[in-house]
Amino acid sequence: QVTLRESGPALVKPTQTLTLTCTFSGFSLTTDGMCVSWIRQPPGKALEWLALIDWDDDKFYMPSLKTRLTISRDTSKNQVVLTMTNMDPADTATYYCARTFDSSGYYHGFDYWGQGTPVTVSS
Amino acid sequence: SYELTQPSSESVPSGQPAVISCSGDKLEDKYVSWYQQRPGQSPVLLIYHDFKRPSGIPERFTASNSGDTASLIISETQPEDEADYYCQAWDNRTFVFGTGTTVTV
Numbered sequence: 349q350v351t352l353r354e355s356g357p358a359l360v361k362p363t364q365t366l367t368l369t370c371t372f373s374g375f376s377l378t379t380d381g382m383c384v385s386w387i388r389q390p391p392g393k394a395l396e397w398l399a400l401i402d403w404d405d406d407k408f409y410m411p412s413l414k415t416r417l418t419i420s421r422d423t424s425k426n427q428v429v430l431t432m433t434n435m436d437p438a439d440t441a442t443y444y445c446a447r448t449f450d451s452s453g454y455y456h457g458f459d460y461w462g463q464g465t466p467v468t469v470s471s
Numbered sequence: 472s473y474e475l476t477q478p479s480s481e482s483v484p485s486g487q488p489a490v491i492s493c494s495g496d497k498l499e500d501k502y503v504s505w506y507q508q509r510p511g512q513s514p515v516l517l518i519y520h521d522f523k524r525p526s527g528i529p530e531r532f533t534a535s536n537s538g539d540t541a542s543l544i545i546s547e548t549q550p551e552d553e554a555d556y557y558c559q560a561w562d563n564r565t566f567v568f569g570t571g572t573t574v575t576v
Contacts, residue, residue, distance in 0.1 A: 385566065395506075395514065395557055397566035408564050411472060444513060455561050457504030457519030464513055 350374035352384075352445050352462035359468050360435050366467060370428040370445030377423055378403055381450045384428045385458065386419065388441040396441075401428055402450060435469045442466045473562040475569035482575045489545040491572045493558030496539060501560040503541040505534055508555045517556075518543065550576050 356368035368386070375382060385400040399419040400408045409417050418431045428445060443465050446458035475495045483489040493503065503521050506514040517528055521536040531546040545552055553576040558569035 387568075394571040395508075395559075395568040397559075397568060400566070410565060446514075454502055454520065455504075455566075457516045457525075457559070458506070458514070459516045459519075459525060461513040461515075 350447065350460045352447060352460055354443060354445050354462045354465040356443070356465055356467065358466060359470065361471050362436055362469060364435050366430075366432045366435050366439070368430045368432075368443055368445075368465065368467075370430075370462060372426050372428070372445070372447070375447065377401075377421055377426070377428070383448045383450055383455070384421070385446050385448060386428075386430045387444045387446055387458070388439075389444070389464075390438075390441040393441075398432075398443075399430060400448075437469045440467065440469050473560070473565070473567050475558055475560060475567055477556075477558060477569040477572045479570070480573045480575065483545075483548045485550055485576050486547050489548045489552070489574055491543040491545075491556050491558075491574065493541040493543070493569045494539055495541075495560060495567075498539050498541055498560065499537050501562060503534070503536050504559045505532075505541075505543045506557045506559065507552075508557065510554075514557065545574075548574070548576050552576055 352372045383402040386398040389395050399417050401419045416433045421428050446461040448458050449456040477493050505518040508514040517532050518534040522534045534543045556572045
């Protein structure tokens with residue numbers, strides 16, 4: 349079955365770089381159409397999409413955070429990594445990775461999600 | 472940037488229908504997905520491609536998309552449907568989530 353699991357530090361200091369890893373199973377990111385995204389949710393607030401990487405190693409980013417985000421993959425380990433630079437207390441959130449499928453430019457929604465990993469930015 | 476607006480809350484008696492709206496400019500030109508998020512849990516995909524239900528999602532969840540508004544309809548709301556609901560669309564190489572609606576049963 350499909351599973352995704354996020355891992356990374358629970359606490360980072362302001363200005364530091366956050367590195368999160370999504371380890372997945374049950375599918376291959378090299379299969380045509382397969383994609384993995386990072387999505388976050390500040391406490392008590394709405395979901396916010398951050399980045400996506402697809403089967404062809406194309407990458408898309410939230411425009412307002414594009415300069416701070418890097419998404420990459422290691423297909424041999426079934427992992428997707430997100431780095432976010434210059435962390436700020438406003439980046440405190442639960443960070444999720446999720447899978448979606450691209451059918452000729454039409455995405456199927458995020459059908460599988462990890463359990464999320466909470467990240468607090470504080471000195 | 473593209474925005475999706477939802478009412479912040481809806482209260483519905485058990486067994487009655489609930490309608491959750493999602494508004495965005497020319498939203499009918501985009502595919503909309505809907506998610507349910509219970510407290511402390513990860514979101515669950517309810518609807519994709521405007522009205523399609525993934526396997527395992529109850530038939531009481533339906534949806535439509537026309538003009539500038541997409542709607543999620545819960546035909547006979549159950550106590551376990553009490554949750555936050557989010558719409559989501561793809562626009563100009565980015566995903567956008569709605570502001571979220573808290574449904575109280």
